[in-house]
Amino acid sequence: MLAAGAHISKEKDLNAHIEAFVAQIKRRQIQGSYNVALATSQLLLRVVSAARWTHVDQLVTQIKVLGKRLQSAQPRELACGNIIRRVLALIREESEDTNDSESGDGAINSPLITSMFSLLSTNDEYGPNRQSQSLCDGTGRSIKKDLKPYIIEGIQELIDELRSIDESIASMGVEMIHENETILTPTPNSRTVLKFLLRTAQKRKFTVLVVEVFPNDVEKTHEFALKLAEAGIETTVITDAMVYSIMGRVGKVILGTHAVLANGGLLASAGAAMICQCANVHRTPVVVCTGLYKLSPMYPFDIESLIEVGDTGKVLEFEDGSLVDKVNVVNPLYDYVPPESVDLCITNMGGYSPNFMYRLVLDHYRQEDTTL
Amino acid sequence: MALSETTSLPVPADSVASNGFDIVATYRRFLQEDPDMTMPVAAIESLVVLLSQTEPTTASELMDILAKAVAELKKGVKNSISLSAGCDMFQRFVLRNIQEYGDWEACRRHLVKNGGLFLERAKASRYKIAELGLPFIQDDDTILIHSHSRAVTELLLLAARRHIRFSVFVTESRPTEEGLSSAKTLRDHGIPVRVIVDGAVGWAIQKVDKVFVGAEGVAESGGIINRVGTYQIAVLAKDSNKPLYVVAESHKFVRLFPLSPFDLPDESPAASTFTTEQEDDEIQSSPLLDFTSDNLITALITDIGVLTSSGVSEELIKMWYD
Numbered sequence: 001m002l003a004a005g006a007h008i009s010k011e012k013d014l015n016a017h018i019e020a021f022v023a024q025i026k027r028r029q030i031q032g033s034y035n036v037a038l039a040t041s042q043l044l045l046r047v048v049s050a051a052r053w054t055h056v057d058q059l060v061t062q063i064k065v066l067g068k069r070l071q072s073a074q075p076r077e078l079a080c081g082n083i084i085r086r087v088l089a090l091i092r093e094e095s096e097d098t099n100d101s102e103s104g105d106g107a108i109n110s111p112l113i114t115s116m117f118s119l120l121s122t123n124d125e126y127g128p129n130r131q132s133q134s135l136c137d138g139t140g141r142s143i144k145k146d147l148k149p150y151i152i153e154g155i156q157e158l159i160d161e162l163r164s165i166d167e168s169i170a171s172m173g174v175e176m177i178h179e180n181e182t183i184l185t186p187t188p189n190s191r192t193v194l195k196f197l198l199r200t201a202q203k204r205k206f207t208v209l210v211v212e213v214f215p216n217d218v219e220k221t222h223e224f225a226l227k228l229a230e231a232g233i234e235t236t237v238i239t240d241a242m243v244y245s246i247m248g249r250v251g252k253v254i255l256g257t258h259a260v261l262a263n264g265g266l267l268a269s270a271g272a273a274m275i276c277q278c279a280n281v282h283r284t285p286v287v288v289c290t291g292l293y294k295l296s297p298m299y300p301f302d303i304e305s306l307i308e309v310g311d312t313g314k315v316l317e318f319e320d321g322s323l324v325d326k327v328n329v330v331n332p333l334y335d336y337v338p339p340e341s342v343d344l345c346i347t348n349m350g351g352y353s354p355n356f357m358y359r360l361v362l363d364h365y366r367q368e369d370t371t372l
Numbered sequence: 373m374a375l376s377e378t379t380s381l382p383v384p385a386d387s388v389a390s391n392g393f394d395i396v397a398t399y400r401r402f403l404q405e406d407p408d409m410t411m412p413v414a415a416i417e418s419l420v421v422l423l424s425q426t427e428p429t430t431a432s433e434l435m436d437i438l439a440k441a442v443a444e445l446k447k448g449v450k451n452s453i454s455l456s457a458g459c460d461m462f463q464r465f466v467l468r469n470i471q472e473y474g475d476w477e478a479c480r481r482h483l484v485k486n487g488g489l490f491l492e493r494a495k496a497s498r499y500k501i502a503e504l505g506l507p508f509i510q511d512d513d514t515i516l517i518h519s520h521s522r523a524v525t526e527l528l529l530l531a532a533r534r535h536i537r538f539s540v541f542v543t544e545s546r547p548t549e550e551g552l553s554s555a556k557t558l559r560d561h562g563i564p565v566r567v568i569v570d571g572a573v574g575w576a577i578q579k580v581d582k583v584f585v586g587a588e589g590v591a592e593s594g595g596i597i598n599r600v601g602t603y604q605i606a607v608l609a610k611d612s613n614k615p616l617y618v619v620a621e622s623h624k625f626v627r628l629f630p631l632s633p634f635d636l637p638d639e640s641p642a643a644s645t646f647t648t649e650q651e652d653d654e655i656q657s658s659p660l661l662d663f664t665s666d667n668l669i670t671a672l673i674t675d676i677g678v679l680t681s682s683g684v685s686e687e688l689i690k691m692w693y694d
Binding site for chain 1 (some may be wrong): 377416438461462465483490494497508510622623671674677678679680681682686691
């Protein structure tokens with residue numbers, strides 16, 4: 001009796017926690033892909049620890065339901081859905097591993113069509129299965145593996161990966177930036193880019209042009225430029241309008257991003273698409289620094305629905321008076337950068353061409369989880 | 373899936389000639405009897421029928437029989453690119469199983485027993501493609517399709533069943549005029565269609581939101597071999613910045629690397645000769661296929677996922693060099 005009571009109160013506790021999390025992402029108290037990803041994985045850690053299930057499918061359904069709820073709370077923070085999908089893939093993988101060693105049970109999961117041969121092959125009696133089956137039959141069934149510790153361990157690893165992500169990206173900086181090169185960065189709100197530049201500055205001497213990104217990131221630009229200058233990097237802040245004229249002198253455009261989509265396209269801060277176009281015209285390489293947690297299995301079917309519109313007061317203040325009721329003012333926060341505009345994506349797994357992103361998606365997420 | 377059930381296909385009667393087995397006739401028969409069957413699958417099924425009627429005594433004899441039949445089939449059928457994808461995959465599959473497990477007799481029995489299953493799977497993969505491609509179609513879209521493709525039709529019909537409202541431009545696609553049959557199927561299912569002549573694509577392209585085409589074969593580069601006219605549509609789509617999606621089953625991936633239509637097996641040599649005389653059947657001798665290079669294709673919607681063109685070579689490499 002007592003144990004059951006304790007369980008109920010624990011569940012209540014968890015529900016309150018989920019509620020609080022949903023409210024926080026709705027109110028944007030947790031903002032930015034990294035923070036959202038970290039918070040989501042920590043929430044999932046709690047959910048999985050508290051969850052009870054008899055079959056692993058129940059856990060998958062529970063997490064899918066939670067994922068749906070989180071995603072509808074803040075549909076444009078794609079990192080949240082990405083982490084949920086990563087964890088779902090983890091759970092499925094763990095459960096398939098156990099099923100494999102449990103002989104006959106493996107056949108219940110119908111084979112996924114993953115490669116061209118799947119048209120011809122079957123998992124019936126011929127082939128290698130026959131042997132392993134007879135080996136396992138005697139012993140396999142008695143060991144029923146408890147998945148929970150393995151899943152929790154997997155999520156812990158995911159959190160560790162998130163924490164060390166900027167480091168592993170930054171370590172590639174020396175290969176990317178030459179001595180005395182001029183770098184232009186249009187995303188001063190990116191932690192990844194900041195760490196990338198600071199780390200590289202320990203080995204290389206280079207110039208950074210920081211684009212102001214009016215009106216959303218002006219203050220952040222100044223902070224960003226200050227941090228670079230303090231580290232001894234020659235830094236110049238330029239206005240958005242100057243980008244085209246200065247592009248001829250730029251060696252590389254390095255940008256951070258809000259999300260990477262399955263086709264290799266980016267959702268980056270507003271203005272990035274235009275700057276990438278300028279770079280393309282000048283044949284200046286465009287390099288994107290991104291953690292894998294930003295990689296979304298979504299395809300940009302409807303670009304407009306992905307772009308968030310922000311505070312118009314930053315463009316035209318209400319005190320500006322007479323104009324306010326006569327003009328329409330919009331302030332989109334993101335830009336969609338098509339994959340053709342990007343030359344290289346540096347992730348914590350290494351550098352990849354944008355048209356290779358679909359492969360990373362297939363490696364890290366399961367197709368059945370693409371729609372939560 | 374009931375894997376244990378025997379699902380072999382009925383063998384077309386006239387293909388079992390007394391003196392031997394006519395693979396080309398079997399292949400033709402399969403295609404004729406089931407309009408939903410694609411050429412690679414018909415080729416695979418014909419090879420399965422062949423296996424069921426021969427009793428090879430060694431593994432190399434088995435491979436030899438297959439190789440001969442494939443050569444005969446490729447020679448006997450005019451448009452052999454698509455079917456060669458199925459043949460290559462089949463031969464490779466048999467070879468790999470023999471190498472890995474050494475039990476070629478079991479492999480043969482397995483293939484013969486599951487003849488019908490492959491066909492079912494091939495059809496199921498088309499449905500899977502439709503599911504994967506569904507989000508590409510949205511309300512109010514104007515879609516351009518070319519000629520007739522089973523995979524594209526399946527996708528559009530699914531979208532209509534899911535109550536997405538869209539309209540479709542269908543090209544007539546001379547000289548086969550297969551576009552007319554696409555138009556009929558779509559209209560029968562309540563999708564508003566406008567048939568245009570091939571020359572009117574340039575006129576229509578600005579009104580089009582996206583282009584869907586099928587493929588006879590998908591080359592290693594990710595480019596496609598398809599009904600003539602696809603290339604010019606792709607160029608127009610690229611020029612006006614419209615996405616072009618290829619909808620095709622992964623069993624159509626073929627190990628060819630053409631750079632232009634002239635690298636394909638030449639089926640209508642008369643088309644590239646010139647004459648000062650008036651010819652009666654000039655239109656009939658015009659080419660039926662062209663090659664659309666990968667840089668014009670936005671994405672390939674296949675049963676193994678939505679791929680960029682580089683994904684095709686990866687799949688082929690997995691199959692041939694792993």
